[in-house]
Amino acid sequence: MEQIPASIWTLTAGVVVTLISFWVGQNHGLFPEQASEQAPLVDNLFDIMMTIATALFLVVQGAIIYFVVRYRRRKGDEGDGIPVDGNLPLEAFWTAIPAAIVIFLGIYSVDIFLRMGGLNPGDHTSHTMGHKQGVAVVAQAPQGTTSDVPMLLAAKGDIDVGIGASPDVLGQQPDVAVKVTGMQYAWIFNYPNYGITAGELHIPVGKDVQLDLNASDVIHSFWVPQFRLKQDAIPGITTELRFKATKPGTYPVVCAELCGGYHGAMRTRVIAHTPEEFDEWLSQNQVASGPESTDFTPPSLVAAHLDATGINPQLLAQVQNEQAEAMPNDRHHHHSMH
Amino acid sequence: MAQAQLLDKPFQEPPEHPKAWKWYDYFTFNVDHKVIGIQYLVTAFIFYLIGGLMAVAMRTELATAESDFIDPNLYNAFLTNHGTIMIFLWIVPAAIGGFGNYLVPLMVGARDMAFPRLNALAFWLNPPAGALLLGSFFFGGAQAGWTSYPPLSTITANTAQSMWILAIVFVGTSSIMGSVNFIVTIWKMKIPSMRWDQLPLFCWATLATSLLALVSTPVLAAGLILLLFDINFGTSFFKPDAGGNVVIYQHLFWFYSHPAVYLMILPIFGIMSEVIPVQARKPIFGYWAIAYSSLAICLVGLFVWVHHMFTSGTPPWMRMFFTISTLIVAVPTGVKIFSWVATLWGGKIRLNSAMLFSVGLLSMFVIGGLSGVTLGTPPVDIHVHDTYYVVAHFHYVLFGGSVFGLYAGIYHWFPKMTGRMLNEPLGITHFVLTLIGTNLTFLPMHELGLKGMPRRVAMYDPQFEAVNVICTIGAFVLAFSIIPFLINVIWSWNKGKKAGDNPWGGLSLEWTTSSPPLIENWEVLPIVTKGPYDFGMEQRAVMERKEDEEEYEYDDDEDEYEDEDDL
Numbered sequence: 001m002e003q004i005p006a007s008i009w010t011l012t013a014g015v016v017v018t019l020i021s022f023w024v025g026q027n028h029g030l031f032p033e034q035a036s037e038q039a040p041l042v043d044n045l046f047d048i049m050m051t052i053a054t055a056l057f058l059v060v061q062g063a064i065i066y067f068v069v070r071y072r073r074r075k076g077d078e079g080d081g082i083p084v085d086g087n088l089p090l091e092a093f094w095t096a097i098p099a100a101i102v103i104f105l106g107i108y109s110v111d112i113f114l115r116m117g118g119l120n121p122g123d124h125t126s127h128t129m130g131h132k133q134g135v136a137v138v139a140q141a142p143q144g145t146t147s148d149v150p151m152l153l154a155a156k157g158d159i160d161v162g163i164g165a166s167p168d169v170l171g172q173q174p175d176v177a178v179k180v181t182g183m184q185y186a187w188i189f190n191y192p193n194y195g196i197t198a199g200e201l202h203i204p205v206g207k208d209v210q211l212d213l214n215a216s217d218v219i220h221s222f223w224v225p226q227f228r229l230k231q232d233a234i235p236g237i238t239t240e241l242r243f244k245a246t247k248p249g250t251y252p253v254v255c256a257e258l259c260g261g262y263h264g265a266m267r268t269r270v271i272a273h274t275p276e277e278f279d280e281w282l283s284q285n286q287v288a289s290g291p292e293s294t295d296f297t298p299p300s301l302v303a304a305h306l307d308a309t310g311i312n313p314q315l316l317a318q319v320q321n322e323q324a325e326a327m328p329n330d331r332h333h334h335h336s337m338h
Numbered sequence: 339m340a341q342a343q344l345l346d347k348p349f350q351e352p353p354e355h356p357k358a359w360k361w362y363d364y365f366t367f368n369v370d371h372k373v374i375g376i377q378y379l380v381t382a383f384i385f386y387l388i389g390g391l392m393a394v395a396m397r398t399e400l401a402t403a404e405s406d407f408i409d410p411n412l413y414n415a416f417l418t419n420h421g422t423i424m425i426f427l428w429i430v431p432a433a434i435g436g437f438g439n440y441l442v443p444l445m446v447g448a449r450d451m452a453f454p455r456l457n458a459l460a461f462w463l464n465p466p467a468g469a470l471l472l473g474s475f476f477f478g479g480a481q482a483g484w485t486s487y488p489p490l491s492t493i494t495a496n497t498a499q500s501m502w503i504l505a506i507v508f509v510g511t512s513s514i515m516g517s518v519n520f521i522v523t524i525w526k527m528k529i530p531s532m533r534w535d536q537l538p539l540f541c542w543a544t545l546a547t548s549l550l551a552l553v554s555t556p557v558l559a560a561g562l563i564l565l566l567f568d569i570n571f572g573t574s575f576f577k578p579d580a581g582g583n584v585v586i587y588q589h590l591f592w593f594y595s596h597p598a599v600y601l602m603i604l605p606i607f608g609i610m611s612e613v614i615p616v617q618a619r620k621p622i623f624g625y626w627a628i629a630y631s632s633l634a635i636c637l638v639g640l641f642v643w644v645h646h647m648f649t650s651g652t653p654p655w656m657r658m659f660f661t662i663s664t665l666i667v668a669v670p671t672g673v674k675i676f677s678w679v680a681t682l683w684g685g686k687i688r689l690n691s692a693m694l695f696s697v698g699l700l701s702m703f704v705i706g707g708l709s710g711v712t713l714g715t716p717p718v719d720i721h722v723h724d725t726y727y728v729v730a731h732f733h734y735v736l737f738g739g740s741v742f743g744l745y746a747g748i749y750h751w752f753p754k755m756t757g758r759m760l761n762e763p764l765g766i767t768h769f770v771l772t773l774i775g776t777n778l779t780f781l782p783m784h785e786l787g788l789k790g791m792p793r794r795v796a797m798y799d800p801q802f803e804a805v806n807v808i809c810t811i812g813a814f815v816l817a818f819s820i821i822p823f824l825i826n827v828i829w830s831w832n833k834g835k836k837a838g839d840n841p842w843g844g845l846s847l848e849w850t851t852s853s854p855p856l857i858e859n860w861e862v863l864p865i866v867t868k869g870p871y872d873f874g875m876e877q878r879a880v881m882e883r884k885e886d887e888e889e890y891e892y893d894d895d896e897d898e899y900e901d902e903d904d905l
Contacts, residue, residue, distance in 0.1 A: 042721055053711070071686065082620070099669045232650045258482065260494065261796075
């Protein structure tokens, strides 16, 4: 008779814990708005983990509190507890269940990562400019050589780290390509196809945008919380961040890697335009400034610390020159904006 | 002195030295493992207070969005040294150096560590390391964070950065010396009457920790020395403009520094496995599961470092491999947690300060562990990497985990170390303040990180100000929580209630000697007759005998055993 209420209690507790966990997983409200194609994918994975975590926390915490209250030592009782020191089926159970959960989470997160484009960085380069360089080098190599050094040298410029093309745009050129340079304490955005350099990132919504990230001094990290995307900008290595913005608006660009005293002030904005507005912005800036000039205004937060940042026209010019040298002329993108 | 020689010595022989050390012995190059243990604990605690003051200064700065309390460069020096001191001069030395040195020889029935002089040398590398870190403030302070990624670390405050590197190399050397000593002591000096399954779990944890430290620490030392060369001698291992690669440093650094997390938490897990059974009056649940899970964490822990680099320069295959290995670590950790919770079941739990800090640790560590799982998956990690979410996670693990565990250990073994009890009301006040302070400080940080606040910033977007104020208030509560503890320790050490040899009724060997233990630990070496966690075993023996004698049936007075079926 006494076993029945216990199992009903367990069942009820299980149902309550499950309901609470699902509710928390769906309603935690911890994320900022979703503004990229990748954001819902990340949020879904997090919500699932939040559900599992809430359930585990409630079960473990509930057990701790229940045991501590129920089995607390009563006054004057100096005896020992129940001499149980193991239970093989129970131990197998609580090893197998977490193992199954983490394996599921591992597979699911790799799947999400694939859909985000995390497994295809460097996709466009290997199909176009990288390929072209490779052909040239192979043509020069003497017949019968076994050295792979030329191939390695040719491959050196290729981008193979970051977030690349998501499966739906695999093998395609991006719609917009931007060279991004991180420097203490500003982001500089260069549109090589339009000759525009800016201190804020302008992109069209719904188009496939590719950022090629670099850093001129120390490591920086490009993060747009609303896009759920982050990629380090590393001196000496070009990294890639490819995404589609889904919602027009203005979002913060944050540097997430400690880059010096004013690291916290290294902030700017990304403005996601409708394609029409973006074209307007492009034409205005091209007309107004011409292909060689600079439309760089330090973001207001950095401006407050401009003395400390050391950004001056000479430095800007230098960065631009470096970018111009690094930018191969054979990079023709489909300008399929319209 | 080898144990064999000690055993040969006739026990009746009067000791040639005093039975206890004088206060000034604690300030000398003493080779007694108990003196060294207390030297480690006290020194580490002083550094904890210094690191804590830096944290309070930083939280004060962060009460407002603007940088208006301390200079941003000084802020970075504080955050670098706060992290470095808390990890390298507080948690690791206190857990392994302090508790390890004090307890391991006592627990395995040895008179000292295998290499007493090496042990003393290992301790005395710590004060100069601390002096180097604090001295670096006269040269601007190292500002590149406790990770000290180049190129930032090669271009800011070079002298201070070099001092920082030397300090870490000192503590790393100390850690390697200590590890060798622990492995040999446990392996070779365990008293012959003790079977391996009677070895206290703290010793298993120390063994696993030492093996891990021995494998990983030299890699960090190598990375740091290359960095030192880059800064001072014109080499270019990590200089991108001269053919170097900045990402290689990250690999070398994290190959040690992720396992360092386990160096910090494994000995604490060992402390939990000692405190919980004794205070709950129960045999530990799943002895071998806990012992093997320490070794499993030690092994798998070596293959998880790249999850710190998911947003850095790592190729995709690496992210996949390290996702799986990082997530797998959760399994042995979970086994430990479940085993401790199961140990509580059916106990007669003394809710004293040691036990409260232990169950507090379990609660905090579950939160830290679960957020750790989210960080093991690249999609979520990419969003929250280098944000306050990560700060929240590792403070739940390292403050809610390691520091709670260190406190639990202090409340549990203080009577053994000093011969006096700590005051319970003060201890419970300490626990309550610490629990409130921890959650108030670190819980809101999860939201800060997810919403978009990066870490290591002296100035931030004003939208985050309200939540930061809560965190800052929490930090002040945490700082304040130390006061009852300090009063308690200082007062009780001098005037506290006499403890007796075994105030908690523990069964491991350290409780068989006097409190505080004699020099060389025992007049006559003990003989192990039962396991360290055999609580209630007489009861079980009686029960089993009854079972043999008659057909098994419950008597009225054995009602409580029915609960066993629930498990």
